[in-house]
Amino acid sequence: MTIRVGVAGYGNLGASVAALVRAQPDMELVGVFSRRSNLTIDVPVFPADEAAAHADEIDVMFLCLGSATDIPEQAPDFARHFTTVDTYDNHHLIPAHRAAMDEAARAGGNLAVVATGWDPGLFSFNRVLANALFPEPKQHTFWGRGVSQGHSDAVRRIAGVRRAAQYTIPNTEAIAAAKRGEAGGLTGQQAHVRDVYVVADAADHERIEREIREMPEYFVGYEVHVTFVDEETLEAEHTGMPHGGHVITSGIVNDTRASIEFQLELERNPDFTAACQVAYGRAAARLAAEGKTGALTVLEIPPYLLSPLGIDELVESFV
Amino acid sequence: MTIRVGVAGYGNLGASVAALVRAQPDMELVGVFSRRSNLTIDVPVFPADEAAAHADEIDVMFLCLGSATDIPEQAPDFARHFTTVDTYDNHHLIPAHRAAMDEAARAGGNLAVVATGWDPGLFSFNRVLANALFPEPKQHTFWGRGVSQGHSDAVRRIAGVRRAAQYTIPNTEAIAAAKRGEAGGLTGQQAHVRDVYVVADAADHERIEREIREMPEYFVGYEVHVTFVDEETLEAEHTGMPHGGHVITSGIVNDTRASIEFQLELERNPDFTAACQVAYGRAAARLAAEGKTGALTVLEIPPYLLSPLGIDELVESFV
Numbered sequence: 001m002t003i004r005v006g007v008a009g010y011g012n013l014g015a016s017v018a019a020l021v022r023a024q025p026d027m028e029l030v031g032v033f034s035r036r037s038n039l040t041i042d043v044p045v046f047p048a049d050e051a052a053a054h055a056d057e058i059d060v061m062f063l064c065l066g067s068a069t070d071i072p073e074q075a076p077d078f079a080r081h082f083t084t085v086d087t088y089d090n091h092h093l094i095p096a097h098r099a100a101m102d103e104a105a106r107a108g109g110n111l112a113v114v115a116t117g118w119d120p121g122l123f124s125f126n127r128v129l130a131n132a133l134f135p136e137p138k139q140h141t142f143w144g145r146g147v148s149q150g151h152s153d154a155v156r157r158i159a160g161v162r163r164a165a166q167y168t169i170p171n172t173e174a175i176a177a178a179k180r181g182e183a184g185g186l187t188g189q190q191a192h193v194r195d196v197y198v199v200a201d202a203a204d205h206e207r208i209e210r211e212i213r214e215m216p217e218y219f220v221g222y223e224v225h226v227t228f229v230d231e232e233t234l235e236a237e238h239t240g241m242p243h244g245g246h247v248i249t250s251g252i253v254n255d256t257r258a259s260i261e262f263q264l265e266l267e268r269n270p271d272f273t274a275a276c277q278v279a280y281g282r283a284a285a286r287l288a289a290e291g292k293t294g295a296l297t298v299l300e301i302p303p304y305l306l307s308p309l310g311i312d313e314l315v316e317s318f319v
Numbered sequence: 320m321t322i323r324v325g326v327a328g329y330g331n332l333g334a335s336v337a338a339l340v341r342a343q344p345d346m347e348l349v350g351v352f353s354r355r356s357n358l359t360i361d362v363p364v365f366p367a368d369e370a371a372a373h374a375d376e377i378d379v380m381f382l383c384l385g386s387a388t389d390i391p392e393q394a395p396d397f398a399r400h401f402t403t404v405d406t407y408d409n410h411h412l413i414p415a416h417r418a419a420m421d422e423a424a425r426a427g428g429n430l431a432v433v434a435t436g437w438d439p440g441l442f443s444f445n446r447v448l449a450n451a452l453f454p455e456p457k458q459h460t461f462w463g464r465g466v467s468q469g470h471s472d473a474v475r476r477i478a479g480v481r482r483a484a485q486y487t488i489p490n491t492e493a494i495a496a497a498k499r500g501e502a503g504g505l506t507g508q509q510a511h512v513r514d515v516y517v518v519a520d521a522a523d524h525e526r527i528e529r530e531i532r533e534m535p536e537y538f539v540g541y542e543v544h545v546t547f548v549d550e551e552t553l554e555a556e557h558t559g560m561p562h563g564g565h566v567i568t569s570g571i572v573n574d575t576r577a578s579i580e581f582q583l584e585l586e587r588n589p590d591f592t593a594a595c596q597v598a599y600g601r602a603a604a605r606l607a608a609e610g611k612t613g614a615l616t617v618l619e620i621p622p623y624l625l626s627p628l629g630i631d632e633l634v635e636s637f638v
Contacts, residue, residue, distance in 0.1 A: 261582045262581050318450065
C-alpha cells in the first residue's frame with residue numbers, strides 16, 4: 001500500500017512533513033495546499049481553498065496549521081473531505097477540537113487523528129500508560145528548555161508583533177522533587193518559566209506585554225518574562241528550535257516503588273513533531289482503509305500501526 | 320464492568336498479581352490456581368488441573384508461570400478455556416509462543432495477550448514506537464543492574480541447584496556510546512554481563528557451571544560469571560529483586576537529531592511486572608467482551624484500554 005499524502009500549510013512544520021514524507025518507504029507526496037501563491041518548491045502547490053477538488057487523489061492530509069486560530073477555523077472543513085492528521089496543541093481545548101473533528105469526519109465518512117506530535121502526542125500516551133500501572137501514581141511533565149511553536153505563534157498573532165520566540169524552561173528544583181517522589185501538587189505553572197523575546201515598535205511594548213501576560217491557556221498563571229529585542233538580536237540568538245522534556249511517573253506497587261521516565265532531546269522541534277505526525281499518518285491511512293471513521297487520539301491507536309513493518313516482523317524483531 | 324480474575328501460579332509474580340488485583344477499582348479476585356496443596360492464603364485456592372471447571376466464573380486468567388518450561392507446556396491449555404494474559408519472556412521464542420496461543424485461543428473462542436510485563440512488554444512497544452519515527456533509527460536496550468527472574472528460574476531448573484540469583488549488568492561504556500549515537504552494531508550480548516550466584520553441592524559445581532554457560536537463548540554468547548556461595552550468603556546478599564533498564568533511540572529527521580529514552584527503575588521486579596500484567600488484563604477483558612479472539616501482543620493494544628478511566632476522561636486529563 002502506497003499512502004498518497006497531501007500537506008496543508010507550509011510553515012516550519014509543513015516543510016518538515018513534506019521533506020520527511022519523501023523519506024518514507026510507503027508514502028508519496030501528491031502536493032502542498034497553501035494560501036500562499038508565491039511558494040517555489042519542487043512539488044505541486046495547490047490553493048488551499050481548492051483542496052476539496054483533490055479528495056480522490058489523497059489518502060491522508062497532514063494539517064500543518066497553527067493551533068491558535070487556523071486549526072479551529074479550518075480543520076473541520078478538511079475533515080469533511082479527507083482523512084486528516086493534525087498536531088493541535090492547545091491542551092485544554094483538545095476535547096472540544098476532538099468533538100468538532102469527530103462530527104466533521106463522520107459527516108464525510110473520514111477519519112481524523114487529532115493532537116499528534118510529542119506533547120500532546122507521545123507524552124500523552126506515556127502519561128496514560130504510566131498512570132494505569134499504579135494505584136496512586138505521582139506524575140509530572142517537564143518541558144524544555146526549548147522553544148514552543150504554539151506559544152511563539154500565539155505571541156506573533158498579537159497586533160504589532162513583528163517577530164517572537166517563546167522558551168519554556170523547567171524549574172530545576174521541581175524536577176529534582178519529582179524524581180524524589182516529592183513534587184506533590186506541583187502544577188505545570190509552578191514547574192516552568194515562560195521566557196518571551198519580541199520584536200516590535202517601542203510604542204506598542206506596554207500593550208503587547210500586557211496582551212501576552214493576559215492570554216488565557218498560554219500564559220496566564222505562569223512566571224512570564226518578556227524581553228523586547230531588535231531584529232538583529234532575535235535573528236542571531238533566537239532562531240533555533242531546540243526542545244525536549246520529561247514525563248516522570250512514580251508509584252508504589254504492593255509495597256515497593258517504581259519510577260518510569262520518558263525523555264526527549266530534540267535539536268529541532270518541528271522536525272520531531274513532523275516525525276510523530278507522519279508516523280500517525282501511516283496509522284490513519286491503515287485505519288481509514290479498514291473503514292474506521294470519526295476522530296481518534298493517540299490513546300486509541302495500537303503502536304504497531306505506526307511502523308512501515310508488518311506485525312509478524314515487528315514481533316520477531318522488537319518484542 | 321467488574322473484571323473477575325483468576326491467578327494461575329503462586330510464585331513471586333502470582334503473589335504480587337493477586338495482591339495488586341485487590342487494589343484495582345474494577346477487578347475482583349476469584350481465586351488462585353496452583354499445583355501446590357499447602358498454600359495458606361486468604362483467597363480460595365483451586366487445583367491447577369481443575370481450572371477448566373471454573374471457566375464461567377473468570378473473565379481473565381493471569382498466567383504467572385515460569386517461561387522456561389511451564390508456559391510452553393501449560394499456557395495453550397489455559398487459552399482453550401480462558402482469556403489469558405502471560406509474561407512469557409524468552410524473546411527469541413515469542414513468535415512461536417504467539418502462534419501456539421493464537422491457535423489455542425481461537426479454538427476456545429478466547430483472547431490471549433502474550434508477553435506482557437516490561438521486557439518484553441513496555442520496552443517492546445517503546446522500541447516499535449521509537450523506531451517508527453526515524454528513517455534510519457539507532458536503538459539499544461540496556462538492562463539492569465538487576466535480577467532477571469527468567470534467568471534465575473532457568474538456573475534453578477538445573478539438576479543439583481538449590482538456590483540461584485542472576486544479575487544482568489549493563490556495560491557502562493556501551494551505554495555512553497549509545498547516548499552519543501555511536502554504539503553501532505553492538506549486540507545485547509556485548510552490552511551486558513550476566514552474573515550468577517548459585518548454592519549447590521561442591522561435587523556438582525563443575526557440571527552446573529558448564530550447563531549454565533551452555534544454555535541457549537539465556538547464557539550462550541554473553542560474558543558470564545558464575546560464583547558458588549553458601550546458603551547464608553545467598554540469603555543475606557542476593558534475595559532482593561531490583562531491576563530496571565533503558566531503551567535509547569537516536570535518529571535524524573531531515574537534517575536534525577533527536578533522541579528518545581524510556582527508563583525504568585524498579586525496587587522489586589515481580590511487583591512491576593505484575594503491574595504491567597494487571598493493566599494488560601484490563602485491556603484483555605475489554606477486548607474479549609467485544610468478541611476479539613486469538614493472540615495479541617502489546618503492540619496491538621491501544622494504550623487507553625490499560626486505564627480504569629474512560630476515554631473522555633483520559634483525553635481531558637492526560638492528552
